[in-house]
Amino acid sequence: MRQTPAQRHLHAKLALIAVAAAPAGGEPQGSAYELGLVQLAEHRRRLKDIQSIERKIEAKRQFLPEYDAWIDSTLQAGTGGQDVIFTTVLVWHIDAGNYARALQMAPYAIEHDLQMPDQYDRSLGTVLIDEFGAAALGGKMTVEEARQMLPQVMACTEQLDAPDQARAKLHKAYGFALIGKKGSADVDYEALPLPAVAAGLNNLQRALSLFEQVGVKKEIERLDRRLKNAAPPAP
Incomplete structure (x- = not known):
């Protein structure tokens, strides 16, 4: 009521x-x-x-x-x-x-340091990292929301213990948001601004370092190629 x-x-x-x-x-x-x-x-x-x-x-x-x-x-x-x-x-x-x-x-x-209720088997930090990453990757929030909110989740959970796989998913989600990648849709990597390329690459590399099967290797290769192609030729 x-x-x-x-x-x-x-x-x-x-x-x-x-x-x-x-x-x-x-x-x-x-x-x-x-x-x-x-x-x-x-x-x-x-x-x-x-x-x-x-x-x-x-x-x-x-x-x-x-x-x-x-x-x-x-x-x-x-x-x-x-x-x-x-x-x-x-x-x-x-x-x-x-x-x-x-x-x-x-x-x-x-x-x-509030503790989760008994019916939950994950810590608060793990819940935040896991659920926000999954929401962004699953299209439950817009790219703009992900760009704004995921760094806040990273900041407030940075010192908390959580499974590497969960944190890898969060970095993957943020990396994808930075380059505007939604689901399985492709991205025009050549049209991406270089700051977005560098920041996205940094987060995807962090995701890969945390969990090798996180599923970002193709994107890392294409972002790395974009940066190399944009670099001025050596004198």
Whole structure:
């Protein structure tokens, strides 16, 4: 059931009190958090009853606005309490394609070393690296979005432990975005600006160094050839 404006206002006030009072590293306390956990359990139950992945994602899009007051309050006044609502909703925003909102939340979760809920078998850093890379490569975000967002993911996860294959996929996705490559469509390498060629090549080489089967060798060869052909002849 959607909240009325008065209910949202009250929820926001209670959420702000709860997250501000939470001990660092401890779990938030108070009625707002307890009600949020009840709501989260109900939403999880409803998701479990849905078999279609597409319908699950649509359901998450419908649920997510109900957590905005809690998320905003946590970002404003949170002390880093271990918050299962925050981390679950972060993943749901990625699933729903709300990448900008997820990136708004991710630095807070990383700064306070928030742990993923028990039902997830990947760390927060791995989830961010894996899911953003897959979204870009799978065409779920535009080239412009990938160019803007993937460096943010790289920056905030740089010091986190994650499988090399996942990080390789992220560099591949960013490299492809830099040269404007979408899916299996070809690229006019000769028309690419040299700065994009150099930056794309750097990221694809990094991807290859992390995971040899990442699938970028052909692109590396063509970008390298483009740079060599553009170099001035030796005197």
